[in-house]
Amino acid sequence: MKDTDFKVIKGEVKERIDRWISHYPADQRQSAVMPALRIVQEVNGGYLTPELMDEVAAYLGMQPAAVYEVATFYSMYEHQPVGKHKICVCHNISCLLRDVDDLIEYLKEKLGVDIGEVTPDGRFSIKKVECLGACGEAPVAMIGKEYYGNLTRERLDELLESLE
Amino acid sequence: MASIPLNECCYRLNHLDKSWDIETYMANGGYEVWKKVLAGELTPQEIIDEVKASNIRGRGGAGFPTGLKWSFMNRYAPGPKYILCNSDEGEPGTFKDRDILRYNPHQLVEGMMIAGYVIGANTGYNYIRGEFWEPYKRFDQAVQQAYEAGLLGKNILGSGWDFDLYTHLGAGAYICGEETALIESIEGKKGQPRFKPPFPASFGLYGRPTTINNTETLASIPMILAKGGKWFADLGVPGAGGTKIFSVSGHVEKPGNYEIRMGTPFKDLLALAGGVWKGRKLKAVIPGGSSTAVLPAEKALEMNMDYDSIAKAGSFLGAGSVIIMDETTDMVKALDRLTWFYYEESCGQCTPCREGTGWMHRVVHRIYTGKGRPEDIDMLKDVSGKIMGRVICGLGDAAAIPVASFLEHFEHEFRHYIEHGCSIYDRA
Amino acid sequence: MIKIEINGQIVEAHEGDMLIDVADEAKIPIPRFCYHKKLSIAANCRMCLVEVEGAPKALPACATPVTDGMKVHTRSPKARAAQKAVMEFLLINHPLDCPICDQGGECELQDVAFEYGNDVGKYSEAKRVVPDHDVGPLIATDMTRCIHCTRCVRFGQEISGLMELGAVGRSEWMEITTYVGKSITSEISGNIIDLCPVGALTSKPFRFKARAWEMVAHPSIAAHDSLGSHIEVHTYQDKVMRVVPRDNEAINETWLSDRDRFAYEGINSQDRLTVPLAKSKGQWDEQEWEDALNQTVELLKPHLNNPDTVGVLVSPNATVEELYLLRKLLHAHGVKDIETRLRQIDFRLDEAAGKPVAPGLVNTLPEIEAMESVLLVGSNLRYEIPLLNLRVRKAQLEGARVRVLNVADYPFTFDLEDKVIADPQALVDTLKVLVRAAAELKGTEIPAGAEDAVVSEQHQAWAKDLVESGKATIMVGAMAQQSPLYADFVLWSARLADLTGATINVVPQSANEVGAYQVGAVPANGGNIDSMLASDKKAWIVVGIDPELDTVYGARLKQALDQADTVISLTAYDSEYLRSVSDIMLPIAVHTETAGTFVNATGDWQSFKIASAAPGDAKPLWKILRVLGNLLDMDGFDYVHADEVLEEAKAQTQSLGSVQGDLAIPARTCDKPVVLGEWSLYSVDPIVRRSEPLQKAAGAARPVVRSAIEADEIVLNTPAGPITLPNEYDESVAPGVVLVPMGLSETADVTLTDVSVAAS
Ligand SMILES: Cc1cc2nc3c(=O)[nH]c(=O)nc-3n(C[C@H](O)[C@H](O)[C@H](O)COP(=O)(O)O)c2cc1C
Numbered sequence A: 001m002k003d004t005d006f007k008v009i010k011g012e013v014k015e016r017i018d019r020w021i022s023h024y025p026a027d028q029r030q031s032a033v034m035p036a037l038r039i040v041q042e043v044n045g046g047y048l049t050p051e052l053m054d055e056v057a058a059y060l061g062m063q064p065a066a067v068y069e070v071a072t073f074y075s076m077y078e079h080q081p082v083g084k085h086k087i088c089v090c091h092n093i094s095c096l097l098r099d100v101d102d103l104i105e106y107l108k109e110k111l112g113v114d115i116g117e118v119t120p121d122g123r124f125s126i127k128k129v130e131c132l133g134a135c136g137e138a139p140v141a142m143i144g145k146e147y148y149g150n151l152t153r154e155r156l157d158e159l160l161e162s163l164e
Numbered sequence B: 001m002a003s004i005p006l007n008e009c010c011y012r013l014n015h016l017d018k019s020w021d022i023e024t025y026m027a028n029g030g031y032e033v034w035k036k037v038l039a040g041e042l043t044p045q046e047i048i049d050e051v052k053a054s055n056i057r058g059r060g061g062a063g064f065p066t067g068l069k070w071s072f073m074n075r076y077a078p079g080p081k082y083i084l085c086n087s088d089e090g091e092p093g094t095f096k097d098r099d100i101l102r103y104n105p106h107q108l109v110e111g112m113m114i115a116g117y118v119i120g121a122n123t124g125y126n127y128i129r130g131e132f133w134e135p136y137k138r139f140d141q142a143v144q145q146a147y148e149a150g151l152l153g154k155n156i157l158g159s160g161w162d163f164d165l166y167t168h169l170g171a172g173a174y175i176c177g178e179e180t181a182l183i184e185s186i187e188g189k190k191g192q193p194r195f196k197p198p199f200p201a202s203f204g205l206y207g208r209p210t211t212i213n214n215t216e217t218l219a220s221i222p223m224i225l226a227k228g229g230k231w232f233a234d235l236g237v238p239g240a241g242g243t244k245i246f247s248v249s250g251h252v253e254k255p256g257n258y259e260i261r262m263g264t265p266f267k268d269l270l271a272l273a274g275g276v277w278k279g280r281k282l283k284a285v286i287p288g289g290s291s292t293a294v295l296p297a298e299k300a301l302e303m304n305m306d307y308d309s310i311a312k313a314g315s316f317l318g319a320g321s322v323i324i325m326d327e328t329t330d331m332v333k334a335l336d337r338l339t340w341f342y343y344e345e346s347c348g349q350c351t352p353c354r355e356g357t358g359w360m361h362r363v364v365h366r367i368y369t370g371k372g373r374p375e376d377i378d379m380l381k382d383v384s385g386k387i388m389g390r391v392i393c394g395l396g397d398a399a400a401i402p403v404a405s406f407l408e409h410f411e412h413e414f415r416h417y418i419e420h421g422c423s424i425y426d427r428a
Numbered sequence C: 001m002i003k004i005e006i007n008g009q010i011v012e013a014h015e016g017d018m019l020i021d022v023a024d025e026a027k028i029p030i031p032r033f034c035y036h037k038k039l040s041i042a043a044n045c046r047m048c049l050v051e052v053e054g055a056p057k058a059l060p061a062c063a064t065p066v067t068d069g070m071k072v073h074t075r076s077p078k079a080r081a082a083q084k085a086v087m088e089f090l091l092i093n094h095p096l097d098c099p100i101c102d103q104g105g106e107c108e109l110q111d112v113a114f115e116y117g118n119d120v121g122k123y124s125e126a127k128r129v130v131p132d133h134d135v136g137p138l139i140a141t142d143m144t145r146c147i148h149c150t151r152c153v154r155f156g157q158e159i160s161g162l163m164e165l166g167a168v169g170r171s172e173w174m175e176i177t178t179y180v181g182k183s184i185t186s187e188i189s190g191n192i193i194d195l196c197p198v199g200a201l202t203s204k205p206f207r208f209k210a211r212a213w214e215m216v217a218h219p220s221i222a223a224h225d226s227l228g229s230h231i232e233v234h235t236y237q238d239k240v241m242r243v244v245p246r247d248n249e250a251i252n253e254t255w256l257s258d259r260d261r262f263a264y265e266g267i268n269s270q271d272r273l274t275v276p277l278a279k280s281k282g283q284w285d286e287q288e289w290e291d292a293l294n295q296t297v298e299l300l301k302p303h304l305n306n307p308d309t310v311g312v313l314v315s316p317n318a319t320v321e322e323l324y325l326l327r328k329l330l331h332a333h334g335v336k337d338i339e340t341r342l343r344q345i346d347f348r349l350d351e352a353a354g355k356p357v358a359p360g361l362v363n364t365l366p367e368i369e370a371m372e373s374v375l376l377v378g379s380n381l382r383y384e385i386p387l388l389n390l391r392v393r394k395a396q397l398e399g400a401r402v403r404v405l406n407v408a409d410y411p412f413t414f415d416l417e418d419k420v421i422a423d424p425q426a427l428v429d430t431l432k433v434l435v436r437a438a439a440e441l442k443g444t445e446i447p448a449g450a451e452d453a454v455v456s457e458q459h460q461a462w463a464k465d466l467v468e469s470g471k472a473t474i475m476v477g478a479m480a481q482q483s484p485l486y487a488d489f490v491l492w493s494a495r496l497a498d499l500t501g502a503t504i505n506v507v508p509q510s511a512n513e514v515g516a517y518q519v520g521a522v523p524a525n526g527g528n529i530d531s532m533l534a535s536d537k538k539a540w541i542v543v544g545i546d547p548e549l550d551t552v553y554g555a556r557l558k559q560a561l562d563q564a565d566t567v568i569s570l571t572a573y574d575s576e577y578l579r580s581v582s583d584i585m586l587p588i589a590v591h592t593e594t595a596g597t598f599v600n601a602t603g604d605w606q607s608f609k610i611a612s613a614a615p616g617d618a619k620p621l622w623k624i625l626r627v628l629g630n631l632l633d634m635d636g637f638d639y640v641h642a643d644e645v646l647e648e649a650k651a652q653t654q655s656l657g658s659v660q661g662d663l664a665i666p667a668r669t670c671d672k673p674v675v676l677g678e679w680s681l682y683s684v685d686p687i688v689r690r691s692e693p694l695q696k697a698a699g700a701a702r703p704v705v706r707s708a709i710e711a712d713e714i715v716l717n718t719p720a721g722p723i724t725l726p727n728e729y730d731e732s733v734a735p736g737v738v739l740v741p742m743g744l745s746e747t748a749d750v751t752l753t754d755v756s757v758a759a760s
């Protein structure tokens, strides 16, 4: 692929990825594959496509299959459309002990979607995730880049309200 | 109990306003050790000796003596070497490193600088789990401030020593907390652990000699060197020097991080955390994160929070992640969730873990959903036993330990499910 | 050397060797799935766990280096328990469909499971089902059977250099897949069939054809490039069912190219000619052999009185025995024009040397693998000789610098240090510059012809590397050989080699190209195919080729055949074209159906025996020639065995010219745009062209011209009139170069000695 063929990795996106590339030794561009995937996922509305992964592969000089391996290994990469706000609810032990299951049921009911589905207006999707490393505030959810702890039904109501 | 000293090391600044700012840090003795090191007042060997004297063991879970680990590196071997910090913090129940990153990032930066200097590494990476955006930003800001203050970069403070520090962000994989998986991940690959030997000290990041330490371990270093290894060792007990952050979660009134001295009785820690919530009774404790064996209340209440005492009780200090379960806890459901976790997080590489974690989860889930068979209990014991010791990394064993220990102490609850299709609490 | 003890047996080993290799050497079995001696150590299957005294856990033998005095038990209770546990884990999700699995009987999992008897797999759980994706015409997938050993993935990463399969996802959901539904395109992809220890990756063409234990295995030699890879031909009821590699470190190691693996489907093609046919009054009639041979002699005899008017075109894939007998038969009658060099157009080297100058590798393949600097001249090596490309790739991975002079920027499977992509003339000029640079470096006189060359820093670096690396080679490939400037390429490469101390390897392409030179299946009178076509031949004998597809002489050859009085075809295949020009067609056996010998690129004479039966009445060519000799009342045609022919052929090899820099050749220039023929992977010979799976594979030729000319179509002028072909605009092709796919009916008239591009 020539530079001009990149549809997404150009301009500001390219600059952001290049900044990460500069953190690694010059002959280790592929080290930036994780930030690159995160960035292209972000500008693509939260999920990856084969085209995007191929572009990352070409940009970093990797074999496409090696990029697919990475992109399917880590759970924060998505391969299907997600809501504008991806609500990642931890359901691991400490949150379980603080009744997160009840919250998940409540969320599903309130939004009218199941885990992995997107609300018809495209605003929300729910994902069950493993321990977020904030068990002191269990139950915890991550929405976008933010953590929200000590969740209750009421707090969830407020939260959803406040999100565009 | 009122006399329990808190926050003497990694969290010593957490109560201050803008504790994460370089000004706060410097106003409280920050970077003084680093300056001494650069000025040649503390040689690498002296540092290693102090760290050994401090009796600090790795805070990431395995508890390997840090001074010994550092001594494996040949500082003067030619070519690049790396210091890596493990801020992957994925072990269920653990959330201590997050607060170091958020509230005292400079102490970690300083710890990494010193460790890098000791082992001869001019580059360091802090591997922060991808979900930790806010902590990453804090840490990154600290790194930038350190650069601006001339404490990082080329020829630091005219010492002739170069050190660059970067962050690598994860993207959701518990296994990347395993040190060789972490290395693979920085190399732009799936986080699949490497078979050892060779160990990172000889073949690590990019095939170069590498040392990996946990966030808390590294953040403790500046204090150890500022106040002396003996000071740190004396805070704790023989065999376990210093303070340790315990992340307390689950059924307590005040869940949170408590940086206390090693050897503090568990009872006192529980009291610090406000006791079991809702006035209920304690049923069980997982003392070191979900990979350590669960202990019934009687045993937990007798132990002190240090390696030996917890081991004597039948578990492990691990990462110091104390999960409290009250008398209403459905142990089958709890194990169902934990087996799912290891199943979900197995890297898929080696046979016993890839196949065994799924197998264990399916059987536990079968029991939990009322479809258990009488022979399932023995099968679970058998399968967990067959995984242990036959895998590439610690995850396989970590997955087997909860199964074995839940069955050891709470087998009757599983039997009840098998016989009645429901939990012991659903009878009434 | 150190000593270790395995199961009480003392075994010598080198410190640091892996335990599994030491045990293998001592023939002590240790089960394994992920380990493969040609791949990196993954240690992921855990099948090879053994007990090492002093180690708390069982250790994987594949990843445990031996140390002096180590005591190992491979069958102790502890070792057995570990192995059994792993087996059980593998079987919980593995379908027990052995009766319908193509791997049945040669499945490593089945073998090991058998050892543990009914003990394993007692827990019947619901099994995982993994979706399958079509990965192309060569490889069938049944991924539910996959045991995740990742051999196939590592093969792509480490050996082929094309990572087409990945292990995506994690945990039990980890799946070996192309992920995006792409087909596998590697030219050596079939090796993953052999690597896969279970029936997850199997041969698609072979699917359900036969069971492993029903077949007979015949050692043989591969016939579709010049390496002479060692193969095993598996037959069922005397028919070729599949071809697999035989280990041979010096040649193919454990690998085989897809071309050599799947070409056999062409042997079983419906197009095979199974009875002698003779034309009378425009009608083709089936003949008894005796009649057919008598008629052949009748047709031939009148022309033998005028031997200069007889021309013979033979496949360079014919065996030594066949070529030798042809020569013996015809030379005795004064016929000297026997030609196997069907794709060469520049014969100035032979003229200068006064005898044929044969290509050949002067280095062994392991030597090539150990090179530190490689200069490829006019070569798309990956598609010419896939396994030779692997050796260069290995060299490169070990740090060798590979540079190329090419007419197109071919996609190599390794990193190039540098490249010059230009038309043939410019490439020759570059060689001259390199020669001058080398001469300057060495402080020797600048060879005539290079005086005007202007040396840049780039050229200096190239020359310097060849001089200083100690182990350097220049390899001249097919594109150079088929170009109008072949002699210039070789001479300047040879001069460069002389000056730098590099070796020069002119890469032979066909299975017996080197043998053909040695037994004299090239004109013995200084002639060549070009001069043969220019003279007025009255009779042609055509052997083992599709004449319209196998040469670069296209319409010129077709016209010559049309105008001749007599055309005798000895052919394995019936074809409309042959019927249209021949007077008689005699069905011959292909290489698996005859005993024979090929001389490979490195000059090894490799004999093989009959593996499969020729269809119908087809007969080995050497036997036909023997009878023809008898019918022509010649002495010395009483062979009983092919061996006797071989002995005689060996004793009578020809004197050949060698590649030397001091020959003087007349200058030649070529006009631009230069039209060059490209033989794709799967259009090189009649068998390959008739292998359906290969024709569906990624390496099959398409009737499309490639050039950096912005045009939708390109008109090629040929002696039979203009042909219009679609043009693929391709910036990787050098300006002034038009690449035409050869071996296709669409380009059958393209005559590379007489071609020009017209505006479209
Ligand atoms: C499955 C698994 C997960 C781990 N996760 C972490 C982690 O999140 N953070 C950490 O510091 N160490 C983790 N470890 C331990 C590391 O491999 C390593 O021992 C540690 O980072 C070394 O640092 P220390 O000596 O300072 O403790 C994990 C180990 C395993 C086997």
Ligand code: SF4
Residues within 6 Å of the ligand: B175, B192, B193, B345, B346, B347, B348, B349, B350, B351, B353, B354, B391, B392, B393, B394, B395, B396, B397
């Ligand atoms: S034990 Fe599990 S996580 Fe560790 S290498 Fe094996 S499969 Fe991967």
Ligand code: FES
Residues within 6 Å of the ligand: C031, C032, C033, C034, C035, C042, C043, C044, C045, C046, C047, C048, C049, C060, C061, C062, C063
């Ligand atoms: S052969 Fe050793 S682990 Fe697979």
